[in-house]
Amino acid sequence: MTSIEECEAAIRNLSSRVAELDEHSRRKHLVERSISVAVPDLEVVFDMRLTSQGISEATTRDAEVSSPPAQVRITVSSTDLVALSEERLDPRKAVLTGRVRLDASFTDLMRMRKLI
Numbered sequence: 001m002t003s004i005e006e007c008e009a010a011i012r013n014l015s016s017r018v019a020e021l022d023e024h025s026r027r028k029h030l031v032e033r034s035i036s037v038a039v040p041d042l043e044v045v046f047d048m049r050l051t052s053q054g055i056s057e058a059t060t061r062d063a064e065v066s067s068p069p070a071q072v073r074i075t076v077s078s079t080d081l082v083a084l085s086e087e088r089l090d091p092r093k094a095v096l097t098g099r100v101r102l103d104a105s106f107t108d109l110m111r112m113r114k115l116i
Helices: 004-020 023-029 078-085 091-096 106-115
Strands: 033-039 044-051 054-062 072-076 100-103
Touching (some): 004 044, 078 091, 091 100
16 A cells, blocks of 8 residues: 555656647547546545646545545555556556546546547
């Protein structure tokens, strides 16, 4: 299990990777969305906005504190979140094997699939 700080660093790393995509790909596949990343082993949720510039407005809350549902909801262990951000875990394989759970509209899932 990793720490909340390591998970926050992983989210910053993922945001940097989004920002490094060419502008055409970002405009084509990224639509501003609210995202929540639930990390059950740490009992926290990271709430943020995904924009064409990356991730913004990231906040952390206790998993028991309710919040309006995000448009894209991700559930992942802290260790897998860090592994994803460091590209040690393939996102497609993680979703297919149940290590990462995605709850989003079909359109959002198709957009994310093109980015991974």
